Amino acid sequence: MNIGNNQRNGRLIKRKVAGLIFPACRRFAAMITSTLSQLHWYKTISPNFAKAIDYALQTDFSVMEPGRYPIDGPDGDLSFAIVNEYTTRPVSECDPESHRDYADIQIMIAGTERFGYTPLIDQEPTTSYDPEKDVALYTLQEEGLNYITLYPGQFIIFFPSDIHQPEVFQGQPAPVKKVVLKIAV
DSSP, X not given: OOOOOOEETTEEOEEEETTEEEEOOTTOOOOEEEEGGGGGGXXXXXXXXXXXXXXXXXXXXXXXXXXXXXXXXXXXXXXXXXXXXXXXXXXXXXXXXXXXXXXXXXXXXXXXXXXXXXEOSSOOOSEEXXXXXXXXXXXXXXXXXXXXXXXTTEEEEEOTTEXXXXXXXXXXXXXXXXXXXXXXX
């Protein structure tokens, strides 16, 4: 999706992405991060977001086994949760990615993880989009990404207009537990 700098009669044109209206600009940035106590504010994005966020706020993920858990829709196709446990890795081993059909709400349950982020503007994927997995992979220089570290009780939202690089270690590899809410947009 190209969110370019579009003007008509000298005025900035607004673009609709993931159900939201944003002014079009070259450095489009839709990624959101905060603490779980603030997650409820984002239920207004869409009904799918509302159901997934309600589920997240009512669920104790710390006691759940890794796996996929349907939230809404036939077979959980409107929203589902993926509980993950893994060891974070060096940035060079973590592929930046983007999605088309789903937004991610990634919630840290245990451990610390760094995320790379940049707006999806005109970067070409190095691995073509896979519709079965809803993912395209990129090879980007570390300097081309902004990094943020998440701790337990924090979340980050990535939209289809974002490239993100999960699973990066902070300092050294360490075990984490994280839930990813996949929400159809």
